[in-house]
Every structure is written in structure tokens, then in C-alpha cells.
Amino acid sequence: MTSITVKQLFSHPIKGLTPYECDRILLTEGHGIKGDRAFALMFTDSLKAGEMPVLENIPWMSKKHFAVQNDWPLLAALKCHYQPETGILTVKREGVTVLEAETKKTNGRDRIGSFFTEYISTLEPTKEARHPTRSPLLLVGDSSGETRYPDREPVHISILSQATLDNLSEIAGNFVDVRRFRPNIVIDGVPAWEEFNWMGKQFQLGSARVLVSAKIGRCPNIEVDPDTGNRDLPLLSLLQQQFGHAQTGVLAKIISSGNVAIGDMLSVNG
DSSP states (O other), rough: OOOOOEEEEEEEEESSOOEEEEEEEEEEEETEETTTTTTEEGGGSOOOOOOOOOGOOOOOGGGGGBOEEEEEEEGGGHHHHHHHTTTTEEEEETTEEEEEEEETTTHHHHHHHHOOOOOOTTTTOTTSSSSOOOOEEEEEEOSSSSOOOOSSSSSOEEEEEEEHHHHHHHHHHHHOOOOGGSSSEEEEEEEEEEEHGTTOEEEEETTTEEEEEEEEEGGGGGBBOOTTOOOOOHHHHEEEEEEEEOEEEEEEEEEEEEETTTTBBEEEEO
């Protein structure tokens, strides 16, 4: 276990959009990674009639209320970069900037909502879509990073091993990009699927301590090319055929806060 190291770190500022690769992250007890899924694009039909909430304070909701790649895979064709220091979101398509707006200002949030509303109006949802109908989109969440819209309400981070990814690439006969699985932490130094044996175990991860709590059941988003948005690899059916399940990676709860950086160790803590 002493040879397990952190290979990659990811945060996903806006749920369903481009991940951001980091050198270092802060794991916060009772929250997770501040800024990870801190924003989301919410369909207005998720609001009650006449309701006018403060968009920065929208509480956690399940992903059926948001525009996500599981329903609208061509969201992946947009390259989105969020700058937390300025609160500016930049969106590019085929290398051309198509939107630059400030998330800290009302008019900027309105522009973001309008842009994505128009964009998905040109797309077709997947047959498995949890929210296949279109309604206007609103950017919800707080630029402080305090809000959170992960798929599951309990606080967690996600961990995936490089060896598991390599095994999937071998089975699929194609390179499987880690971004298909949208993890927070990719680790090196363990056999493929070894992370499934960690249920209920505590680990020291950098200066933080975490408890592995569950395997991650996957949705059709893992079949979507993270650059083009095309659904090009039948990974769900391959998982079922080869292993009898549709799970990869594990969830972990943060027991005590701390920093994690590329190259840090993960070791059994109890």
C-alpha cells in the first residue's frame, strides 16, 4: 500500500461541463472539494410556479434537474474554463471563444443561462435522459465554492485507479480517457479493480484522512468522448459483459481535512 501515489487531480467547477486538472486540492471535512460542482445549469421547470429563489443559494438537487452530459452528450464539445479568482467563465467551440461572462454578476449569469439554453435547443437528448424536455436554463451556485451539486447528496470525493482504466482500454480495444469517468483523484500503484476491496477502510491521503464508502455505479456518460461529445464506446455493455456490473471507481468520505497534491501517497490508516 505504501507505493500508492496520486497521479491526477480534477475539479469540475460547473456540473456537466469541462473538468479542470489541478496540481493540488484541499479536501474539506463536511464538504468535499470546495469549488467542485459548485455551479450547475438548472432547468427552470425544476422551480415551483411563481418561485423566485436566490440562485446563488440553491440547495443540492438530483441531476435530473440539471443539464448534464448523460442527457445532452454534446455539451462535451464545448470547452469551458472557469477562473475562480475572477469568476469568469469562458466557453470555446472548435477553438473559437463563443462566450465570456462573469458568474459574480447578474447579467453575466443571465448570459450564461441564455447561451446554454440556446445551445441545447439544437441538440437531441439521449434515450436514457432523465430530463429530456427543454426549458430555459439558469446558472445556480456560488462563486465562493460553498455550494455543491454532485450526483449524490452525501459528501464525498471519487477515486479511480490508473490500472483499472488501463484494463478497460485493453478490453475495449481503444484508449479510454479518464475524463469519461469525471473522477476527483486518479491513483497509481495498485492492480486493476483493487479499489473495490477498500470498502470501509480508512486511508491517509496527503495530509487528509478519508473513508472509502461505496463503489460508483455508472451512467451512459462514460460512453461519451470528452472532446467531441460523440457516444463512441459501449463501455456500459462491456462492463456488464466482462464483470457483471456497471461500476468503476469508489466514493470516499473525508474524515479530516487536508491538502492533496500530485505525487502524494495514499496509505491504509485503519
